[in-house]
Amino acid sequence: MPELPEVEVVRRGLERWVVGRGIGDVSVLHPRSIRRHAAGAGDFSGRLAGRAVTAARRRGKYLWLTLDSGEALLAHLGMSGQLLVQPAERAPERHLRVRVPLDGDGGELRFVDQRTFGHLMVDSLVADTAQVRPDTAAAVGADLAVPSVIRHIARDPLDSAFDDRAFAEALRRRRTTLKRALLDQSLISGVGNIYADEALWRARLHGERATADLERPRVATLLEQVRAVLRDALEDGGTSFDGLYVNVNGESGYFERGLKVYGRRDLPCERCGALIRRVAFMNRSSFSCPKCQPEPWFSEAAP
């Protein structure tokens, strides 16, 4: 399931293989994949044809290719989306949704998506209003505009301009629980179910703990562990289950073997030996260690 590390790996691939190339006649093979492009497939293709790709950017789980028209091709991989750079003559993948021919060597960018939770759209770029750490404001100000539909997405914790203090204050203002907050992309972006569980385990925090009474040092520890798990996953090329996440060359990452709690129900915790528990949470699963991450209505483990 693509979260920040997986999307960043894809972005790097696009930067290498797609930036600088021109776009030909785009084919939309499944309308749901461009459902957020309100003007429809004809307009989508028309805005891309003949344009050149000038950069590959990312915020959280969103990535976009800036175009020489001043617009951007925005992509979200959803649950199972893949952006592949393939020779045009290669047989189409079973779940190929959109083809974007590229000039040069005859290759094309393909959007493949089994579950169709992902989407593509062409959007205008607007001034970036996300929270910026004060000491980086000048540098960032000259940097980015963002697609208008993702203005509400917060900076991600690997962004040099991510403001730890502002995040801590926003977290304490919320009347919600830790894991819900980590999954809230308007508060902190790029973290999904897998890395939220992993970061909470590393920080020895229970996801049901209230954000409002989390002490500042605990927030700092949590952020530190969020960053650590994202960096570790990025180094391993991301996490892939069932081959649903791959880079632009179709290769899977290896971080699945680095997971400490996610998907390890009834297996011993590597830290204390207690059996990892799974509980239903927001129509999905949460994995945690009952000993290292005691429920908040009892006592918390020492950091």
Next chain:
DNA sequence: TATCTGACCTGCGCGC
């Protein structure tokens, strides 16, 4: 205004 919930979607694994 802030927070929560359910729908969307497809393929796989499992039980019967």
Next chain:
DNA sequence: TGCGCGCAGGTCAGAT
């Protein structure tokens, strides 16, 4: 063998 069901989960509209 085939059918039905549960599960996986990111986002957003609508409800509370």
